[in-house]
Amino acid sequence: MPKYSFDEITAHLKSSGFVYQGSEIYGGLSNSWDFGVLGASLKKNIKDLWWKEFIEKSPYNVGIDSAILMNSKTWEASGHLKGFADAMVDCKECKGRFRADKLIGEATGLSAEGKSFEEMDKMIEDNHIVCPDCGKFNWTNARAFNLMFKTYIGTLEDAKSVVYLRPETAQGIFVNFANVQRSARKKIPFGIGQIGKSFRNEITPGNFIFRVREFEQMELEFFCKPGTDLDWYKYWVDYCYSFVKRLGIKEENLRIRAHDPEELSFYSKGTSDIEYAYPFMDWGEVWGIADRTDYDLSQHSKYSGKELSYLDPETNEKYIPYCVEPSVGVERLFLMICCDAYDVEKLEGDDERTVMHLHPAVAPIKACICPLSKKLSEQANKLYEDLCAEFRVEYDEAGSIGKRYRRNDAIGTPFCITYDFDSLEDGCVTVRERDSMEQTRVKIDELKDYIRERIAF
Ligand code: ATP
Numbered sequence: 001m002p003k004y005s006f007d008e009i010t011a012h013l014k015s016s017g018f019v020y021q022g023s024e025i026y027g028g029l030s031n032s033w034d035f036g037v038l039g040a041s042l043k044k045n046i047k048d049l050w051w052k053e054f055i056e057k058s059p060y061n062v063g064i065d066s067a068i069l070m071n072s073k074t075w076e077a078s079g080h081l082k083g084f085a086d087a088m089v090d091c092k093e094c095k096g097r098f099r100a101d102k103l104i105g106e107a108t109g110l111s112a113e114g115k116s117f118e119e120m121d122k123m124i125e126d127n128h129i130v131c132p133d134c135g136k137f138n139w140t141n142a143r144a145f146n147l148m149f150k151t152y153i154g155t156l157e158d159a160k161s162v163v164y165l166r167p168e169t170a171q172g173i174f175v176n177f178a179n180v181q182r183s184a185r186k187k188i189p190f191g192i193g194q195i196g197k198s199f200r201n202e203i204t205p206g207n208f209i210f211r212v213r214e215f216e217q218m219e220l221e222f223f224c225k226p227g228t229d230l231d232w233y234k235y236w237v238d239y240c241y242s243f244v245k246r247l248g249i250k251e252e253n254l255r256i257r258a259h260d261p262e263e264l265s266f267y268s269k270g271t272s273d274i275e276y277a278y279p280f281m282d283w284g285e286v287w288g289i290a291d292r293t294d295y296d297l298s299q300h301s302k303y304s305g306k307e308l309s310y311l312d313p314e315t316n317e318k319y320i321p322y323c324v325e326p327s328v329g330v331e332r333l334f335l336m337i338c339c340d341a342y343d344v345e346k347l348e349g350d351d352e353r354t355v356m357h358l359h360p361a362v363a364p365i366k367a368c369i370c371p372l373s374k375k376l377s378e379q380a381n382k383l384y385e386d387l388c389a390e391f392r393v394e395y396d397e398a399g400s401i402g403k404r405y406r407r408n409d410a411i412g413t414p415f416c417i418t419y420d421f422d423s424l425e426d427g428c429v430t431v432r433e434r435d436s437m438e439q440t441r442v443k444i445d446e447l448k449d450y451i452r453e454r455i456a457f
Contacts, residue, residue: 002279002339009279009342010208012354016411018042018338019209031205031212038411039334041364041392043216046333047195049361049457050218053243054193054326061191061220062184066172068197069153069163074171077303078296084167085144087117088203089124094134099203100142103129113263117142147200149213165199170325172196173221174296177308188310188321189232191222195330207280209331216330223310223321226294230269233291236326237272240287244274246457248359249340253277267295276336286336287328294320337362341412356412357435360455365413366391367451370404372420380419383429383444391451409434415451 013019018039022032035043055063075081087100100120101112107129112120120142123129130137149165152158166172173192180192195218205211224232241256259271271290275283297320301308309320341356360366367387371380374397384395394413396404401418408416418430429447432439442450 002277004279004342004344006208006279006339009339012342012410013039013338031202032214033209033212038364042337042358042362043330043334045362045364046330046337047216047218050243050328051193051195053457054191054218054220058191060189060222061193062180062186063193063195064173064176064180065194065196066169066176068166068199070166070171070175072163073303074175074300075148075164077299078171078174079299080148080164080167080171081146084148085146086203087120087142088145089120089142090140091131091134091136092138092140093136094131096131096133097203098132100124102204103132106132111263117144145201145203147202149199149201167200168198168327169194169196169217169219170221170296170327173219174300174323175304177221177223177297177300178306181310188312189222189224189228191220193218193220207278207284209335210278210280210284212331217327218330219325219327221296222324222326223297224324225312226319226322229291229293229322229324232324233270233289236324237274237289240289240326240328241274244286244336246359247337247362248357249276249336253340255283257283265290265292267293269293276332276339278335279339284332286332287326289324289326292323292325294322296323297321353406353409355409355434358412358414359457360414361457363412363414363455364392365394365408365411366455367415367417368394368396368404368408368413370401370416370418371397372401372418376419376421376423379424383417383419383447387448387451390448391455405432405437414455417447 016038017036020034020036021028022034023029051063055061088097089100089103090097104110104112104120104123108127110123112123124139128137148167151163151165152161153163154161173194180186195216197214198217199214202211202213205213222232222236237256244254245251253276255275257273257275264271269291271288273285274287276286278284297308309318311318337358341358343355343357344352345355346352369380369384371377377397381395384393387393405416414434416432418432420430423429427444428441429444430439431442431450
C-alpha cells in the first residue's frame with residue numbers, strides 16, 4: 001500500500017505551483033498539463049542531469065536536436081504508419097473509448113501484450129468485462145487506432161502535404177546516423193542522444209502526467225558491433241537503473257522487468273523496463289531499454305536508398321550497426337521523483353510538516369535566504385545576489401523563520417540560510433538542512449563550496 005494517496009500528492013503538486021491544468025481558464029483541455037514555476041525548474045533539472053550523465057560525461061555519446069516534423073517516409077520506414085496502432089474498443093452504450101489491453105489488464109490482471117485483436121475480443125467476452133464508465137457490456141470489436149497526430153505542411157491540405165508530429169524522438173537520430181558519424185568522427189561503439197517533445201494521440205491518457213498526449217522524451221540510440229549488443233544492452237540497463245537509484249528513489253519501489261519472449265517486438269533481442277510502484281497502479285513503466293538489432297538502420301537504408309552501414313577503419317569490416325535504445329519520458333521521471341519524495345512528517349507535539357525529499361541536484365530551488373529581521377535586508381540581499389550567480393536561490397523575509405522553513409520543506413528546497421545579527425560580527429550564517437533539520441554555522445566565504453558539494457549528483 002502506498003503511504004499517500006495519489007490525490008493527496010497531485011493536490012500538493014497543483015497547489016504549490018509544480019503542475020497546472022492546461023488551458024485552465026477555458027475549462028482545460030483533456031489531459032493536458034502546464035508546468036508552473038517549480039515544475040518547469042524541476043523538469044529542466046531532470047533534463048540537464050540526463051544530458052550531463054548520458055551525453056557530456058559519457059566517453060561514447062554525443063547529442064543532437066532534430067526536427068519534430070519529418071518527411072513522412074520516415075514513418076513508413078519505421079513502421080509507425082502501419083504498426084503504431086493500439087487496439088481500441090468503444091462502448092456502444094456511453095461511447096467511451098478504451099485501449100483493449102489496458103481494459104483487460106485493469107479488469108482481470110491478465111496481460112494482453114502480443115495478442116491479436118480477435119484474441120482480445122475473446123478475452124473481453126470470456127471475462128465479461130463491463131464498461132468502467134457506465135457498467136454496461138456492449139462493445140465494438142477491437143480495431144486499430146493510429147496514435148500519430150496528423151497535420152499538413154504548406155497551404156494545401158492534400159495527401160501530399162500530410163506530415164505527422166513525431167511520436168518518438170528516436171527516428172530523428174536514426175535518419176542522422178551517417179551525418180553524425182561522419183561529422184563528429186565517431187567510431188563504433190558510440191551513441192547519439194536527444195531530448196525533445198513527442199506526441200501520441202493516446203486513446204486513454206490519464207493518471208495525471210503519467211500518460212499524456214504531449215510529452216518529452218530523453219532517448220539514446222547506442223550503436224555497436226553485432227554480437228556485442230547483448231553486453232551493451234546489459235550495460236545500459238545497469239546504467240539507467242543506477243541513475244534512478246542515485247536520484248534517491250527507494251529501492252523497494254523499483255524493479256527491472258525483462259519482457260517475456262512473446263512480448264518482444266519481432267526485431268528485438270531483449271527489452272527491459274525499469275518500473276516504479278506509482279500510487280495509482282502496481283507497477284508502471286518509467287524507462288524502456290531495448291536491443292533493437294539493426295532493424296531501424298536497415299529499414300531507413302531500404303526506404304531512403306542511402307548506405308547506412310559502417311566501415312570499421314581497423315578491420316575493414318562493413319556492417320549495419322546494432323542499436324541499444326534506453327528511452328525515458330521526462331514526465332514519468334518527474335512523477336516518480338515527486339511520488340517518492342512526498343512525505344508528511346510528525347514533529348514534536350501535534351506539529352507536522354509536509355516535505356519533499358528531492359535530491360538536491362533536481363530540487364527546483366537550491367537554497368532560500370532568510371534574514372532574521374528586516375533590518376538585515378540589505379546584507380541578506382547582497383548574499384542573495386551573490387549566490388544567484390551560481391545557484392537557483394530564493395529570498396524570503398515574510399513571516400516567522402519556522403513558517404519560512406515549512407514553506408521551503410514543502411517544495412523540496414534543501415537549504416535555508418539565515419542571516420542574523422551575529423552574521424554582521426562573525427561573517428557566518430546558519431544553514432538549516434531540509435531532511436535532518438540540523439543547523440550548522442557556515443562562513444559566508446565558504447558558503448558556495450558548501451552548497452556546491454551538497455547539491456552534486
Ligand atoms: P506504454 O506501454 O506505457 O504506453 P511504451 O512502451 O509505448 O509505453 P515507449 O514507446 O517505449 O513507451 O516510450 C519510451 C518512454 O517514453 C516510456 O518508457 C515512457 O517513459 C515514455 N512515454 C511513452 N508514452 C508516453 C505517454 N503517453 N506519456 C508520457 N510518457 C510516455
